[in-house]
Amino acid sequence: MRISQLSERAGLPVGTVKFYLRTGLLPAGRALNATQAEYEQRHLERLRLIRALIEVGRLSVAELQQVLGAIDGPTDTKDGFSAVQGLSPVKGVVPEESLAHAREVVGDFGWTIADDSPQLASLARSIDALTSIGLPPTVARLKVYAEAASHVARSDVDWVSAAPETERVTLALANTVLWEALLDSLRRLAVENQLARRAIGVPGPRLSIPSA
Amino acid sequence: MRISQLSERAGLPVGTVKFYLRTGLLPAGRALNATQAEYEQRHLERLRLIRALIEVGRLSVAELQQVLGAIDGPTDTKDGFSAVQGLSPVKGVVPEESLAHAREVVGDFGWTIADDSPQLASLARSIDALTSIGLPPTVARLKVYAEAASHVARSDVDWVSAAPETERVTLALANTVLWEALLDSLRRLAVENQLARRAIGVPGPRLSIPSA
Numbered sequence: 001m002r003i004s005q006l007s008e009r010a011g012l013p014v015g016t017v018k019f020y021l022r023t024g025l026l027p028a029g030r031a032l033n034a035t036q037a038e039y040e041q042r043h044l045e046r047l048r049l050i051r052a053l054i055e056v057g058r059l060s061v062a063e064l065q066q067v068l069g070a071i072d073g074p075t076d077t078k079d080g081f082s083a084v085q086g087l088s089p090v091k092g093v094v095p096e097e098s099l100a101h102a103r104e105v106v107g108d109f110g111w112t113i114a115d116d117s118p119q120l121a122s123l124a125r126s127i128d129a130l131t132s133i134g135l136p137p138t139v140a141r142l143k144v145y146a147e148a149a150s151h152v153a154r155s156d157v158d159w160v161s162a163a164p165e166t167e168r169v170t171l172a173l174a175n176t177v178l179w180e181a182l183l184d185s186l187r188r189l190a191v192e193n194q195l196a197r198r199a200i201g202v203p204g205p206r207l208s209i210p211s212a
Numbered sequence: 213m214r215i216s217q218l219s220e221r222a223g224l225p226v227g228t229v230k231f232y233l234r235t236g237l238l239p240a241g242r243a244l245n246a247t248q249a250e251y252e253q254r255h256l257e258r259l260r261l262i263r264a265l266i267e268v269g270r271l272s273v274a275e276l277q278q279v280l281g282a283i284d285g286p287t288d289t290k291d292g293f294s295a296v297q298g299l300s301p302v303k304g305v306v307p308e309e310s311l312a313h314a315r316e317v318v319g320d321f322g323w324t325i326a327d328d329s330p331q332l333a334s335l336a337r338s339i340d341a342l343t344s345i346g347l348p349p350t351v352a353r354l355k356v357y358a359e360a361a362s363h364v365a366r367s368d369v370d371w372v373s374a375a376p377e378t379e380r381v382t383l384a385l386a387n388t389v390l391w392e393a394l395l396d397s398l399r400r401l402a403v404e405n406q407l408a409r410r411a412i413g414v415p416g417p418r419l420s421i422p423s424a
Contacts, residue, residue: 052345055303085404109405113408119397123398123401125268126390130264148395152356153402154406156399176403179342181337183361192293192297192323194365194368
């Protein structure tokens with residue numbers, strides 16, 4: 001297909017598609033002559049992925065450049081997640097004592113986490129932010145959140161593991177970015193549901209789930 | 213305290229503090245003369261809140277202007293959450309059929325959600341994004357995510373309800389924005405933990421929790 005059809009099917013302006021070609025996010029098509037190129041189904045799929053990650057995942061072009069390079073090779077589940085784990089890095093320096101505290105928190109959950117995992121900085125930053133406004137996370141609240149995180153993480157790893165090797169980076173990316181956005185929406189909806197239930201005196205059953 | 217001391221204690225440049233004064237995010241201090249003003253503890257607290265919401269919650273100044281106005285009055289838990297529920301709205305139009313599908317999804321969870329809840333558009337957008345890349349959410353995966361969302365939402369509503377009335381909007385804000393960032397970090401760490409456990413053949417116990 002030509003670029004006009006490609007852009008129409010992806011729901012993006014031609015100018016945007018050309019921008020993605022210039023930045024290397026979208027691989028070049030097969031040149032037909034000096035001004036025209038032919039694009040295939042794989043270009044359309046890549047464009048839809050880019051669009052989803054930017055519009056819903058709010059990734060930047062720079063972040064996409066960083067991860068899309070890893071997408072085409074076959075890989076195992078662990079490497080698939082590793083390819084995308086540096087996404088949305090924390091800006092600026094996180095104090096060593098905050099990192100040490102974050103390590104302690106995940107250690108208390110019984111989790112096995114690398115000492116230099118990039119997400120420790122992100123967790124430390126969230127804990128510091130809450131502490132700075134006088135609302136440091138309690139152990140009890142952290143535990144509830146860890147239980148919920150473990151619950152979805154198990155499903156996440158099952159999902160990516162079940163995919164063909166050549167699709168694992170894409171699934172890890174969709175999982176990390178798009179399912180995160182989905183979880184954030186569901187959490188706000190679940191709060192709305194809780195408020196509605198309590199208004200009529202039916203908070204629903206208590207949950208008791210292990211954290212690891 | 214003077215503006216220099218205020219900015220130092222908040223960990224922000226004086227220019228940034230002046231910007232927040234101009235945009236109305238930070239209330240004016242008590243004027244001492246034409247060029248100097250006196251600031252109090254409540255100014256420092258507000259600045260720390262602004263900093264946390266921008267740096268960790270990635271809120272925009274416009275979003276902050278929208279929510280900080282609601283922050284000072286006493287309120288009940290439900291109104292506290294209502295004041296912040298329009299944060300991070302979906303840009304652009306979400307098709308009616310996508311909204312209808314999102315309503316069906318939360319209906320299947322047994323949740324009580326208003327037909328015009330702003331988070332339905334956000335959920336619909338995430339589902340559409342996953343569908344557009346050929347990975348539509350399965351009912352089973354959505355259920356796991358809903359269970360996790362319910363689990364934390366219960367703790368969220370307990371937490372905000374337990375606070376004094378004058379602090380409920382602040383807590384709802386911290387809960388919606390900062391605890392969301394914290395959950396996102398924990399989820400990525402939980403994936404890392406799952407991968408590490410499976411590598412040694414110990415995936416941990418299966419969970420079975422009700423969704424409402």
